[in-house]
Amino acid sequence: MKKLTILTVLFALLTYSNIFSQDEKIEKDTAIETNKPYEIIIRPFGMYKFFNPKHYKHPSITIFSGFNNTNYRNIVPEPNFNTQNFASLHLGKTKLTTKEFENGQKLNEISRTGVFISNFSSKWQIQNNSNINAKMWRFGLDFDDGGFGYNLGSKNFLFFTHGASLIWSKFDVENLQNFPQPDSLRFSRFSEQFRFGTAYQSGISLLLFNTFSLDFRYERAIVFPGHKFWYWLGSSVVEVLAQGLLDEFIYEVAKSSPYAAPVVKGLLKGALSYGIYELRKDKMNWPFNTEPPLFNDNFKIGLTFIF
Numbered sequence: 212m213k214k215l216t217i218l219t220v221l222f223a224l225l226t227y228s229n230i231f232s233q234d235e236k237i238e239k240d241t242a243i244e245t246n247k248p249y250e251i252i253i254r255p256f257g258m259y260k261f262f263n264p265k266h267y268k269h270p271s272i273t274i275f276s277g278f279n280n281t282n283y284r285n286i287v288p289e290p291n292f293n294t295q296n297f298a299s300l301h302l303g304k305t306k307l308t309t310k311e312f313e314n315g316q317k318l319n320e321i322s323r324t325g326v327f328i329s330n331f332s333s334k335w336q337i338q339n340n341s342n343i344n345a346k347m348w349r350f351g352l353d354f355d356d357g358g359f360g361y362n363l364g365s366k367n368f369l370f371f372t373h374g375a376s377l378i379w380s381k382f383d384v385e386n387l388q389n390f391p392q393p394d395s396l397r398f399s400r401f402s403e404q405f406r407f408g409t410a411y412q413s414g415i416s417l418l419l420f421n422t423f424s425l426d427f428r429y430e431r432a433i434v435f436p437g438h439k440f441w442y443w444l445g446s447s448v449v450e451v452l453a454q455g456l457l458d459e460f461i462y463e464v465a466k467s468s469p470y471a472a473p474v475v476k477g478l479l480k481g482a483l484s485y486g487i488y489e490l491r492k493d494k495m496n497w498p499f500n501t502e503p504p505l506f507n508d509n510f511k512i513g514l515t516f517i518f
Contacts, residue, residue, distance in 0.1 A: 270518045271323065273301035273426065277511030279331055281345060281382075284493060284503040285436070286394050292333070293342040297509070299329035303353060305517050307421070310359075316469040321370045321416065322357030326350070333385075344385040348405075351378035356412070358480075359465070359473035368418040371477025372428075373484070376412070379405040380434045382505060400436045401505055408434040408504065409447075411488065413481030416515070426513035429481075431488040433504035435495050442496035449498065450487055457483055 276299070281292040303325015311317045333344040356374025363369055382401035384390075390398065400406070410432035418424040435443070457479055465472035490497040495504035 269305045269307070271301075271303055271305040271325070271515050272518075273299075273303075273325075273327075273513050273515040275299040275301065275329075275426070275428070275511040275513035277428075277509050279507050279509035282492070282506040282508075283397075284506070285397055290394075291342045293338045293340070293344050294336075295331040295333050295345060295347065296335035297329055297331040297347075297511075299327055299511070299513075301325050301327040301353065301513075301515075305515070306357075307418075312466050312469075314466055316466060318465060318469050318472055319360045319362055319368055319370075320357060321360060321368070321372065321418070322355070323353060323374070324356070325353050327353060327376075345382060346385075347380055347382045349378055349380040350405075351376050351410075358477050360416075360418075361470075361473060366419075366421040369473075370416040370418065371414075371473045372416055373413045373477060373480040374411065375484075376410040376432075378408045378410050378432060378434070380408055380432075380505075381405045382434060397436070401434060406434050406436065406505075407438045408432060411481075411484040413477060413484065415477075418517075422517055424515040424517070426515055428511050428513065430507075430509050430511065431485065432507045432509070433488065433491055433495060434507070435504055436502060439496060439501060442499045442501055445499060446491075446496040450484075453483060453487070454480065 275297075277297060279295045279297055281295065283290060283292075303323055306322045308320050308322075309317055310320050327350065329347075329349040331345075331347040331349070333346065338344075353374060353376050356372060356376075358370050358372040360368045360370030380401070381404065382398075384398045384402065387395050387398055387402070410430055412428045412430040414426060414428035416424045416426045461472065461476045461479065464475050487497070491504065492506055493503050495501050
């Protein structure tokens, strides 16, 4: 019994010392400094520093409104849809940081994550034509929505942003029974249940008094008629690799010309996403040979309250 007790104590001491040494290694790798009571400086891998205020993550509420245009290339001739107006509610967190590179250059950065729900309808405005009326419910997750910005004075900033979303949409076409059977069957796949899809958005955010922001966004979204996981994963890997290579270039721009970095990052990442989604109009999981998705382009204006 005494031997078992001694072995137990030795094992506990070894485990504790191992954990302690790991903690020291982690602290060394990230090089966390506390220069001021309200500021923590983090140096991940020694590349650059993040200045994180004590309460740098803020709960936020965003309300968007705008108009949406739908395309669907799986029907010939391609149908014409009436414009859908929409409203969207986003709940999440907003993070404000200052990034300092190893050469001492600093950049302001914003990032947002959260969940949202949206409602689209062609009936919100009178449209006297023979185009197709439709309505849609959508919910999803926002991630990696952020960018660099300029300080316009005390607590006022202008950010150029880019982000991505995972979405689930239920799209209903008016008078579906009047369509010929092949077309009605294709449309019915989007109305039978919520269908998975992806989206990206680019725009600008004018942050005022660190309290609220005016947001202007352009968004492209695709809805899959059926989710083919491995094709989607392969297509996503291609996109992630392309964005990663672009991030390396933007990082070099930020080091040498920080004043140009916000515009360069916003424009280049938006342009790359635009091109990728343009290729997905005909093949939802480009570069793989898959069928066209339901495609949506929208412009929206929003107001974000930061708490």
